[in-house]
Amino acid sequence: MINRHVPVMINEVKSFIPINKKINLIDATFGGGSYSKAILEEFNIKNLIAIDRDPISKIFFNELRKKYKNIEFFNQKFSKIDELISNSKYLNEKFDVIIFDLGVSSNQIDNAKRGFSFQNEGPLDMKMGSSKLNAYEIVNSFDESKLSNILFELGEEKHSRRIAKNIIKKRTIKPIDNTKELSDIIKKSLPFNNVKNKIHPATKVFQALRIYVNDELNELKIAIEKSESLLAQNGLLIIVSFQSLEDRIVKDYFNHKSGKRWRSSRHLPDLGDLGPITLKIITKKPLRPKDFEINSNPRSRSAKLRVAQKI
Numbered sequence: 001m002i003n004r005h006v007p008v009m010i011n012e013v014k015s016f017i018p019i020n021k022k023i024n025l026i027d028a029t030f031g032g033g034s035y036s037k038a039i040l041e042e043f044n045i046k047n048l049i050a051i052d053r054d055p056i057s058k059i060f061f062n063e064l065r066k067k068y069k070n071i072e073f074f075n076q077k078f079s080k081i082d083e084l085i086s087n088s089k090y091l092n093e094k095f096d097v098i099i100f101d102l103g104v105s106s107n108q109i110d111n112a113k114r115g116f117s118f119q120n121e122g123p124l125d126m127k128m129g130s131s132k133l134n135a136y137e138i139v140n141s142f143d144e145s146k147l148s149n150i151l152f153e154l155g156e157e158k159h160s161r162r163i164a165k166n167i168i169k170k171r172t173i174k175p176i177d178n179t180k181e182l183s184d185i186i187k188k189s190l191p192f193n194n195v196k197n198k199i200h201p202a203t204k205v206f207q208a209l210r211i212y213v214n215d216e217l218n219e220l221k222i223a224i225e226k227s228e229s230l231l232a233q234n235g236l237l238i239i240v241s242f243q244s245l246e247d248r249i250v251k252d253y254f255n256h257k258s259g260k261r262w263r264s265s266r267h268l269p270d271l272g273d274l275g276p277i278t279l280k281i282i283t284k285k286p287l288r289p290k291d292f293e294i295n296s297n298p299r300s301r302s303a304k305l306r307v308a309q310k311i
Contacts, residue, residue, distance in 0.1 A: 006034070006297045006299075006300075007034035007035050007038065007101070008101065008103060008240055008289065008293070008297065008299070008300040008303045009240055009287065009289050009293070009300065009303055009305050010034070010035065010038055012287050012289075012305050013035065013099065013238055013240070013305065014038065014039065014042065014043075016097075016236055016238055016282065016307050017039065017043055017097055017236075018043075018096060018097075019043065019044075021044065021096075022044045022045070022046045023043065023044065023045060023046060023096035023097060024045075024046050024047045024048075024049075024090075024093050024094065024095045024096055024097075024232075025039065025043075025045060025047070025048050025049070025095060025096060025097040025098070025099070026048075026049045026050075026051065026081070026095050026097070026098040026099070026227075026230070027039075027048065027049070027050045027051070027099050028051045028078040028081060028098060028099060028100045028223065028227070029051070029052060029078065029099070029100050029101045029102065030050035030051060030052040030057050030060070030061060030073065031052060031054070031057060031060075031101065032057070032060045033050070033057070033060040033061060033063070033064050035099060035101060036048055036050055036064060036071070037064055040064070040067075040068050040071070045070060046070065047070055047071075047072070047090060047093065048068070048070060048071045048072075049071075049072050049074070049084075049085070049090065049095075050071060050072065050073045050074070051073075051074045051076060051078050051081060051084065052073075052074075052075065052129075053075070053076060053077045053078070053128050053129030053130070053214075054075075054128050054129050055075055055129065057073070057075070058073060058075055061073040072088070072090075074088075075129075077129065077130075077219055078100070078219065078223040079218075079219045079222040079223045079226070081223055081226050081227055081230065082226040082229065082230065085230060094230065094231065094232035094233075094235065095230050095231055095232060095235055096231075096232055096234075096235050096236065097235065097236045097238060098227045098230065098231060098235070098236070098237055098238070099238045099239075099240075100220075100223070100224075100227075100237075100238070100239045100240065101240045102216075102220065102239065102240060102241045102242060102246050103240065103241075103242040103299070103303070104116055104128075104210070104242075114126070114127075116206070116210060117179060117206075118179055118180075118182070118183040118186075118200060118202035118203070118206050119200075120179070120180075121178050121179055121180040122178060122179050123136065123177070123178060123179075124136035124139055124176070124177070124178060124179060124182060124209075126206075126209055126210045126213045126214070127213060127214065128213075128214045129214075131213050131214055131215070133213065134213060135209045135210070135213055136175075136176075136177075138150070138209055138212060138213070139167060139171070139176050139182060139209070140171050140175045140176055144164050144165060144168050145164075147164040147167060147168075148160045148161045148163075148164035148165075150208050150209070150212050151163060151164060151204070151205055151208045152208075153208075154207070154208035154211040154212055154217070154245065155204035155205055155206075155207045155208030155209075155211075156204060156244065156245070157204040157205055157208065159189060159190055159191075162189045162190075163185070163186055163189040163190075163205060165189075166185050166188065166189045167182075167185055170185055179206075182202070182205075183200075183201075183202040183206075186201055186202045186205050187201050187202065207243060211245070216246070217245060217246070217249060220246060220249050220250075221249055221253075224237070224239075224249070224250065224253050225253070228257070228278065228279070228310060231310040232310070233310060233311070234309055234310060234311070235309070235310045236282070236307055236308070236309050236310075237279070237307065237308045237309075237310070238305070238306075238307050239305070239306050239307075240303055240304070240305050241303070241304050241306070242302050242303055242304075243302060247286065247304050247306075250306050251286075251306065254279060254281050254306060254308045255281070256275075257275075257277070257278050257279040257308070258277060258279045258280060258281045258308065259277035260281070277311070278310060278311060279308040279309065279310060279311065280308065280309045280310075280311050281306075281307075281308050282307040282308060282309055283305065283306050283307045286304035286305055286306050287304070287305040287306075288303065288304060288305075289301065289303050
């Protein structure tokens with residue numbers, strides 16, 4: 001199988017990895033293995049742990065394993081990261097770097113049968129691995145209010161009510177079977193000026209459905225907290241996010257754990273976060289991809305890279 005995924009901001013990610021010692025590293029979103037491969041080639045790695053919930057990732061891992069023996073793969077959700085380590089031979093290890101690349105892999109998007117893409121006709125699936133339900137069940141069985149809330153809260157789609165209403169209308173005639181059908185309903189639900197927008201009109205809806213199917217935001221919240229406990233002193237948490245909901249979770253967690261002051265309301269004075277300070281924020285503002293990378297890989301345009309260090 002050809003690995004079609006292009007790693008985003010790989011040079012920026014590598015710039016934070018220590019070069020003066022042998023390190024333990026977790027690639028918590030292995031995908032096609034592009035980050036892991038680049039890191040193994042350039043750094044002094046003691047152990048590299050790869051995690052991915054998508055079974056297809058094992059294919060790419062097996063290719064990498066032919067060359068590198070100091071690597072291990074777990075086909076599991078990254079929210080299980082602590083259990084995976086504690087039940088393995090790495091129980092007593094601490095990790096110098098843990099990386100999360102939260103974007104959907106091109107290997108998933110470009111495979112029409114997975115149902116992630118509104119560009120190619122495929123089944124309404126969107127499962128990254130084991131999930132309780134798929135996009136078809138949400139689109140064809142959830143009531144209008146719940147559907148609208150998912151699109152608004154997880155996709156930040158301001159026309160969520162209109163889209164949900166039109167989905168209900170269509171599915172009463174016949175079930176909505178595939179991605180193209182859903183994409184067409186979304187297009188017809190939006191005002192003309194929205195259809196001519198820079199991003200595809202179905203982008204936010206497909207994002208919302210994918211996040212809901214895979215419970216991505218809760219998974220991320222759990223995984224970040226567990227990851228911190230696995231870091232060695234001065235260990236780095238490197239996270240690349242691709243949409244505002246993910247980035248907000250990462251930013252808020254880093255701020256909270258670094259003791260950064262926050263304001264609960266613009267009408268109230270700043271309040272200090274309670275609890276011990278355990279992280280130091282390395283990237284005061286998120287790093288963004290360079291223009292040349294966006295031009296060569298348009299999918300990188302929304303990426304934000306944040307780094308924190310355990311203290």
